Amino acid sequence: MKTYRQGDVLIRQVNEIPSQAKAKKNVGRIVLAYGEVTGHAHAIAEPQAKEFTMEQADNTVRRFLEVASGADVKHEEHATIQLPPGFYEIIQQREYTPEAIRNVAD
Amino acid sequence: MITQLTKKQEQRMQEVIQHWLSVGRSTQPIDREQATASITAMYRAIGKDAPAVLFFSSPMMCILAWGALRSAGVNRGQLRDQLRDQLGGQLGGQLGGQLGDQLRDQLRDQLWGQLRGQLRGQLGGQLGDQLRGQLRGQLGDQLNNYCGGSHWCAWEVFYDFCNEIGVNYTKDQRERLYLWMTQSQHCHWWFPYDGIVLVSERPTTLSVDDRGRLHSTETQAIGYSDGWGIHAVHGVRVDADIIENKASITVERIAKEQNAEVRRVMIELYGAPKYLLDSGAKIINHDQAGILYRKDILDDEAMVMVRVLNSTPEPDGVMMREEAIAVFGDAAKAAINAPEDARFKEYMIRVPPGMRTAHEAVAWTFGLDAEEYHPAIES
Numbered sequence: 001m002k003t004y005r006q007g008d009v010l011i012r013q014v015n016e017i018p019s020q021a022k023a024k025k026n027v028g029r030i031v032l033a034y035g036e037v038t039g040h041a042h043a044i045a046e047p048q049a050k051e052f053t054m055e056q057a058d059n060t061v062r063r064f065l066e067v068a069s070g071a072d073v074k075h076e077e078h079a080t081i082q083l084p085p086g087f088y089e090i091i092q093q094r095e096y097t098p099e100a101i102r103n104v105a106d
Numbered sequence: 107m108i109t110q111l112t113k114k115q116e117q118r119m120q121e122v123i124q125h126w127l128s129v130g131r132s133t134q135p136i137d138r139e140q141a142t143a144s145i146t147a148m149y150r151a152i153g154k155d156a157p158a159v160l161f162f163s164s165p166m167m168c169i170l171a172w173g174a175l176r177s178a179g180v181n182r183g184q185l186r187d188q189l190r191d192q193l194g195g196q197l198g199g200q201l202g203g204q205l206g207d208q209l210r211d212q213l214r215d216q217l218w219g220q221l222r223g224q225l226r227g228q229l230g231g232q233l234g235d236q237l238r239g240q241l242r243g244q245l246g247d248q249l250n251n252y253c254g255g256s257h258w259c260a261w262e263v264f265y266d267f268c269n270e271i272g273v274n275y276t277k278d279q280r281e282r283l284y285l286w287m288t289q290s291q292h293c294h295w296w297f298p299y300d301g302i303v304l305v306s307e308r309p310t311t312l313s314v315d316d317r318g319r320l321h322s323t324e325t326q327a328i329g330y331s332d333g334w335g336i337h338a339v340h341g342v343r344v345d346a347d348i349i350e351n352k353a354s355i356t357v358e359r360i361a362k363e364q365n366a367e368v369r370r371v372m373i374e375l376y377g378a379p380k381y382l383l384d385s386g387a388k389i390i391n392h393d394q395a396g397i398l399y400r401k402d403i404l405d406d407e408a409m410v411m412v413r414v415l416n417s418t419p420e421p422d423g424v425m426m427r428e429e430a431i432a433v434f435g436d437a438a439k440a441a442i443n444a445p446e447d448a449r450f451k452e453y454m455i456r457v458p459p460g461m462r463t464a465h466e467a468v469a470w471t472f473g474l475d476a477e478e479y480h481p482a483i484e485s
Binding site for chain 1: 470481484
């Protein structure tokens with residue numbers, strides 16, 4: 001099981017896509033993530049690729065990708081990554097936010 | 107007995123909440139005629155003559171004006187408690203038998219709770235604390251004698267909505283409720299004295315974050331036409347110069363700050379990565395993934411950040427190849443293989459305080475354990 005990383009997006013190979021995940025319609029281009037400032041995108045332009053989403057109990061959404069014949073992940077500022085055929089989970093990088101301060105002495 | 111809301115009533119409740127949030131956060135000048143009429147009606151209802159209603163630019167100016175009036179020999183009793191006692195109206199008792207307990211709790215939570223939290227809590231409370239902090243002695247005592255106007259609308263809006271969905275009140279109760287509703291609609295803060303009322307204009311600027319907390323990193327979060335107001339970041343009140351003159355935030359000043367919440371704001375505005383490097387944070391690990399820094403902070407959790415180099419050179423990068431290799435060593439594999447004139451960007455990401463290695467930290471940013479994170483290709 002290989003993982004690939006392009007900037008702040010990790011693409012992790014998985015054995016299968018969970019059965020609860022729902023397929024999204026492919027409109028010709030699947031955007032894995034948008035850049036925060038530039039509007040650049042990590043994207044796949046592959047008509048056969050399928051994106052799946054699965055809502056979690058904590059309201060976050062896990063995202064999966066099925067690329068039956070492989071796909072290129074492109075981004076304006078990063079080298080293209082070639083994904084072999086298979087199933088993948090798409091994970092976006094996150095940052096730690098500290099808990100609210102308790103018992104602050106004023 | 108009313109036990110649940112219809113779809114339409116649910117929707118109506120949301121509209122009511124939105125309406126009152128916008129009234130409470132309004133920066134429009136108040137309609138002085140309507141404000142005067144609504145306050146006069148309340149005075150008459152407790153058997154008082156129409157008061158002289160004086161308008162001032164801010165709650166602070168109302169209090170200073172009262173100080174000036176008192177110095178000039180004007181001495182009038184405070185009327186807030188009398189207004190509240192005589193017009194308060196025992197409405198709670200009317201709900202029993204008419205409104206199911208569960209629905210009552212739901213409305214208390216959603217309607218009352220939200221308006222109270224967002225307006226009285228986030229706005230009124232902050233104004234009160236700011237005034238209390240700036241005023242001393244007898245002038246500070248005037249804060250026992252103000253009505254928060256629309257900031258305090260939650261009580262009357264709750265009972266009015268109960269009425270709207272079918273709870274009956276006596277005519278007398280209904281009339282008193284109407285008095286409160288009208289003043290909430292038309293008034294910001296006001297200070298009632300026997301024969302005289304000092305009314306504050308609304309703020310001219312107001313900015314809140316997505317949780318309704320006073321928030322602006324550029325200017326006052328709430329400001330009045332006379333210049334008085336509050337600087338706050340995500341609901342944490344800070345000194346004006348922290349916002350207006352960010353160069354005044356130094357590592358030394360951050361270290362001296364006693365309040366941990368204010369310190370967090372200062373670090374955020376200073377730039378967390380810059381603070382970490384400038385304050386001499388400890389390097390606790392340096393591996394192929396990057397450099398892990400830790401800065402212990404008094405009364406707050408330690409700040410741990412991982413510093414990494416982007417894998418793909420970028421024309422607008424700020425770090426030359428040589429420098430990237432010097433700083434990152436093993437973690438600069440992208441730079442080692444890059445052409446001589448390549449430029450790179452680096453960045454820092456905050457991670458939980460328990461992280462032990464840079465590799466574990468980077469894995470965490472993708473929700474993975476250290477052993478799971480070994481990208482075959484990085485770009």
